[in-house]
Amino acid sequence: MAKINTNFSKLAAGYLFPEVARRxxxxxxxNPGVKVMRLGIGNTTEALPRVLVDAMKKKLDLLSDRNxxxxxxxxxxxxxxxxxxxxxxxxxYGVELEMDEFFVSDGGKSDxxxxxxxxxxxxxxxxxxxxxxxxxxxxxxxxxxxxxxPKTGCYDGFVYLESNAKNGFIPEVPKCKVDxxxxxxxxxxxxxxxxxxxxxxxxDYARENKAIIIFDAAYSAYIEDPxxxxxxxxxxxxxxxxxxxxxxxxxxxxxxxRLGWSIVPHALVCENSGENVLHNMWNRRQxxxxxxxxxxxxxxxxxALTDEGYKACSELVDYYKGNAKIIREGLESLGLVCxxxxxxxxxxxxxxxxxxxxxxxxxxxxRCHVVVTPGSGFGPAGEGYVRVSAxxxxxxxxxxxxxxxxxxxx
Ligand SMILES: *Cc1c(COP(=O)(O)O)cnc(C)c1O
Numbered sequence: 001m002a003k004i005n006t007n008f009s010k011l012a013a014g015y016l017f018p019e020v021a022r023r024x025x026x027x028x029x030x031n032p033g034v035k036v037m038r039l040g041i042g043n044t045t046e047a048l049p050r051v052l053v054d055a056m057k058k059k060l061d062l063l064s065d066r067n068x069x070x071x072x073x074x075x076x077x078x079x080x081x082x083x084x085x086x087x088x089x090x091x092x093y094g095v096e097l098e099m100d101e102f103f104v105s106d107g108g109k110s111d112x113x114x115x116x117x118x119x120x121x122x123x124x125x126x127x128x129x130x131x132x133x134x135x136x137x138x139x140x141x142x143x144x145x146x147x148x149x150p151k152t153g154c155y156d157g158f159v160y161l162e163s164n165a166k167n168g169f170i171p172e173v174p175k176c177k178v179d180x181x182x183x184x185x186x187x188x189x190x191x192x193x194x195x196x197x198x199x200x201x202x203x204d205y206a207r208e209n210k211a212i213i214i215f216d217a218a219y220s221a222y223i224e225d226p227x228x229x230x231x232x233x234x235x236x237x238x239x240x241x242x243x244x245x246x247x248x249x250x251x252x253x254x255x256x257x258r259l260g261w262s263i264v265p266h267a268l269v270c271e272n273s274g275e276n277v278l279h280n281m282w283n284r285r286q287x288x289x290x291x292x293x294x295x296x297x298x299x300x301x302x303x304a305l306t307d308e309g310y311k312a313c314s315e316l317v318d319y320y321k322g323n324a325k326i327i328r329e330g331l332e333s334l335g336l337v338c339x340x341x342x343x344x345x346x347x348x349x350x351x352x353x354x355x356x357x358x359x360x361x362x363x364x365x366x367r368c369h370v371v372v373t374p375g376s377g378f379g380p381a382g383e384g385y386v387r388v389s390a391x392x393x394x395x396x397x398x399x400x401x402x403x404x405x406x407x408x409x410x
Contacts, residue, residue, distance in 0.1 A: 007139055027365055035369065039372050041391060046298075077296045084301075085102045089134070089231060093233070105261060105262060111136045130375060130378030132375075167337075170193075170198045181202065181206065182213075190340055190387075191346035192340060192348070221250065222321060241264065243264050255295075257296075260293075264281050323391075325341065326398060328340075349387075374387075
């Protein structure tokens with residue numbers, strides 16, 4: 001008799017985005033003909049840079065000829081892409097890694113979910129609160145928590161690292177001993193970016209406690225301030241204690257194309273493993289459970305890392321950051337307190353005192369016809385906030401911000 005993985009049934013019901021969609025639909029039914037504007041979704045909207053499209057077309061042409069056709073590639077990714085990633089880290093970040101420390105994937109989300117498989121189910125997990133939901137849910141399914149407590153919005157067994165106005169939305173290191181730590185900077189949902197000193201504190205903590213940091217740098221290309229770290233390996237000692245996850249999704253508009261990478265250094269160690277053990281485990285895992293990323297997407301990824309390709313990607317990133325600036329200035333002109341939107345595409349805005357995230361969401365939808373994302377959906381510390389996303393066409397963002405400025409009245 002087959003039995004289900006009962007950890008699945010612990011997952012908190014009412015996933016955030018379906019509930020946003022439901023409320024929006026209900027509102028639209030009550031207000032037919034009124035145009036709903038969206039600043040809610042973390043999905044790219046602008047066309048791919050021409051150089052990336054040309055590179056992918058060229059790859060397709062090669063596939064259409066039996067003399068140049070290729071089937072499965074290396075599970076770890078095509079060598080030219082891994083070399084390009086290695087060179088990119090060296091050139092842009094001053095971080096020296098080896099080519100085989102890069103594992104190309106079909107995206108950062110699946111890597112973020114899969115990496116927990118490397119770790120014992122009795123590890124204690126620390127999660128930034130609020131957080132991108134995949135870190136939480138993958139560890140719930142992996143059996144590292146007790147039940148979800150609807151009163152507190154927390155799972156028993158997790159250590160929540162609260163991001164709040166007092167700590168500038170970058171949490172302090174855990175006060176107790178934890179084994180796995182999930183960090184995301186620039187952060188989704190808050191848009192806050194950790195400084196070198198703040199990351200160093202986590203690296204020092206991890207080395208002292210033989211803990212592992214899983215560092216999600218999906219928005220690293222949005223960092224403009226040269227003082228802010230774009231890779232955790234800019235911090236000395238991080239290769240011993242950190243895995244980095246990244247993606248072409250927000251860098252190159254590959255949300256639909258699908259391409260990412262993770263870095264699992266040779267030097268990474270934990271309590272019961274020496275050098276190379278975790279690296280080899282991830283290699284083993286990818287070779288049996290994964291057959292490599294699309295070769296067409298990888299051709300686009302290689303193009304994105306050339307000087308010309310990266311310049312085109314940076315223009316795309318700048319476009320979204322231009323949207324972010326319009327949103328942040330618009331919200332601040334109403335007296336709303338915001339973070340993010342500077343080295344990040346997300347703005348984290350505090351609602352009026354005493355108003356919950358969902359009530360603030362309803363208020364913005366009702367008065368301004370704009371959909372945002374309730375902060376409480378990312379964790380209990382998100383209560384009272386909303387996330388406003390800079391992904392959208394400029395004219396739509398301008399119209400939404402104009403409507404908020406004219407109609408929110410708080
Ligand atoms: C968008 C995003 C990613 C990228 O996911 P892909 O699967 O590569 O599209 C990863 N982490 C965070 C926090 C994100 O917001």
